[in-house]
Amino acid sequence: MQLARVLGTVVATRKEPAFEGIKLLLIQPLSAAGDDVGRPLVAVDAMSAGVGQQVFFVRGKEASFPWYPTEVPADAGIVGIVDHWSTVES
Amino acid sequence: MILGRVVGEVVSTDKRPQFEGAKLLLVQPETPQGVATGTAFVAIDSVGAGRGELVLAVLEGRAAGEALARKLAPVDAAIVGIVDQVDCVEA
Numbered sequence: 001m002q003l004a005r006v007l008g009t010v011v012a013t014r015k016e017p018a019f020e021g022i023k024l025l026l027i028q029p030l031s032a033a034g035d036d037v038g039r040p041l042v043a044v045d046a047m048s049a050g051v052g053q054q055v056f057f058v059r060g061k062e063a064s065f066p067w068y069p070t071e072v073p074a075d076a077g078i079v080g081i082v083d084h085w086s087t088v089e090s
Numbered sequence: 091m092i093l094g095r096v097v098g099e100v101v102s103t104d105k106r107p108q109f110e111g112a113k114l115l116l117v118q119p120e121t122p123q124g125v126a127t128g129t130a131f132v133a134i135d136s137v138g139a140g141r142g143e144l145v146l147a148v149l150e151g152r153a154a155g156e157a158l159a160r161k162l163a164p165v166d167a168a169i170v171g172i173v174d175q176v177d178c179v180e181a
Contacts, residue, residue, distance in 0.1 A: 080105030
């Protein structure tokens with residue numbers, strides 16, 4: 001999983017039927033220091049996360065598990081809201 | 091599997107139920123020479139790893155799910171071993 005910040009929402013009317021009713025969020029991966037790292041991506045939201053919140057997300061097929069047995073064709077999904085994290089440095 | 095250093099802990103109250111009771115650690119990938127490389131990731135800990143320890147981690151869904159031993163767990167990274175020693179001929 002990776003830490004990320006929710007940047008915004010994505011609306012798609014025409015999409016794979018399995019996405020029906022699933023919220024799509026734009027997220028920015030974060031480093032352990034809290035800095036933006038890499039490109040933003042779109043993730044399915046299994047946590048009702050909000051814009052500005054810090055979350056952790058899973059990559060791959062596992063992103064669809066919260067909707068099992070529906071086979072959601074997603075490769076990234078938010079699976080937890082982060083309260084806070086601590087590192088050795090800080 | 092990759093080598094990584096446990097650099098922190100993540101606290102999350104609101105998460106998928108499969109994560110209940112699991113420890114979430116921040117792992118920084120390292121080269122065999124001990125140099126940090128790439129971005130730190132969040133892994134579930136199934137071996138009782140601690141901060142600062144060098145660990146063996148899987149970065150793949152099925153393997154991580156097996157480490158957590160819960161059905162349909164939405165995980166893709168797990169610490170599966172604590173490394174005692176690495177011997178590498180190319181320093």
